[in-house]
Amino acid sequence: MGDPNYIRGASLTKSVCVAVVGLGKIGLPIAIQCVRHGQRVIGCDINPAVVETINSGRSHVQEEAGLDEAVAAAVAQGQLSATLDTTAAVRQADVVIVIVPVVVNANHEVDFRGIDAATASVGAGLMPGTLVVYETTLPVGTTTGRLRSILEQSSHLTAGRDFSLAYSPERVSSGSIFRDLTIYPKVIGGIDSASTEDAVAFYRRILDAEIIVMASSDEAEFVKLIETTYRDVNIALANEFARFADTHGLNAGKAIVAANTQPYSHIHSPGVGVGGHCIPVYPYFLMHGTEEGLTLPRRARIINDEMALYAVQRLEAAIGSLSHRSVLLLGIAYRGDVREPAFTSARLLRDALVQHGATVFVDDPLFRDDELRALGYTPLSPEYRQRISAIILQAGHQAYQSFDFSLFPECRVLLDGRRALQPEVVESHGIRYISIGDGTLTHPGPSVEGHPCGPPLDEISRSGESGLGIDRVGGPLVGLSGALNEGEDRP
DSSP states (O other): OOOOTTTOOOOTSSEEEEEEEOOOOOHHHHHHHHTTTOOOOEOEEEOOOHHHHHHHHHHHOOTTHHHHHHHHHHHHHTEEEEESSHHHHHOOSSSSEOOOOOOOOSSOOOOOOOHHHHHHHHHHOOOOOOOEEOOOOOOOTTIIIIIIIHHHHOOOOOOOOTBBEOOOOOOTTTTTTTHHHHHHHHEEEEEEEHHHHHHHHHHHHHHHHOOOOSSHHHHHHHHHHHHHHHHHHHHHHHHHHHHHHHHHOOOOHHHHHHTTTTTOOOOOOOSOBSSSTTTTTHHHHHHEEEEEEEEHHHHHHHHHHHHHHHHHHHHHHHOOOTTTEEEEEESSSSSBBBBBOOOOHHHHHHHHHHHTTEEEEEEESSOOOHHHHHHOOOOOOOOGGGGGEEEOOOOOGGGGGOGGGOOOTOEEEETTTTOSHHHHHHHHHHHHEEETTTOOOOOOOOBBTTTTSSSGGHHHHHHOBOOOOOBBSSSSBOTTTTOOEESSOOO
């Protein structure tokens, strides 16, 4: 209801009502975090099924340990409810946290439609004294410009005078959100000093982590884009190292692990692509509105998307043309053991394989066959197992550690795109094991337009898997910090 005394951080000792707008994989855990620290939460979402599930005391998000039980308890105690009516919820709220996805379209342009609509709904219910915080990753200047304008127009209030407005990027990962909220510092920047103070006061109430105060909301937005773009560029560098290693008979994985024993070296690991909601997307947020500059991030995006085509060429170097052959993709999720296909490398791999004449089948234990078909893939049926000539491991699901490769008697090669498997296990079934950067490339793919691995894959399709995860040398985890890449989309 927008307590005017709450603004300027004056009521640190009393519980407040928090409206969390967007109850996805991050929004719902944040709602529970608020409840655990004594706040009453009204969750807002446009999906009726999500609202109904939460109000029945169940969680639609399955990756977070303890979330199901926490939702059930919060609903039973009257501390959490969900609604489709964001405007009505905001009218009751002292604090509004907005965490609605912002994506890019096929042309890599930022699509603000979802967050614009959510912001208009927030503004329509905004009361004097309310604190509004955006946690969604945004291009620099979005909070103080675009979103502030929508809030002011729809509320007939003035930001900084009638309500506080701040930005604080989410910095958590699916599957470890509650842990991450305790260990990663919270970055906060307001549109003015008073808004910053209010946001800091609120987050001190619900978090035990360190708080880092930035000079402005613009600077706080920049922080998140630096984090994610750094990882995309780092992975691109690792992929370039891998391709060099392949043509020089070197093992990039072992070399990267050794290099990373020097404390100033933090090279991630190469792989078949970069994906998830963050790593392949947010560099375009950084580039938003800029036609020049940022040369390295722009090139890194192309390099990482090219890795799918490079993977196909690695297969052809091993067994010849894939035309009229069947290839199996293991895992369509963007990251191992996460049921989420957003911007997965599987899409780029499928498109590159089809371009080379292959028939593509997929397997993913996290998805039903009808879900795979709905996503545009062809699930592997038992009768087609004997047709498989090659396999690419795209997502390092734990289930694949016990996968039965004896079911594929005609398979000649497996490309481990995440170095998640034991080579000796694969080869015990008569299947050759290869990985990106293992130094075993004998016949590099033909050069197209001056590039040794063909044209940029963003000319074929746009997708990818985040190359993150601890580095692996020919299979098992090595565990050296800094050598990241298993398709994880982490902050």
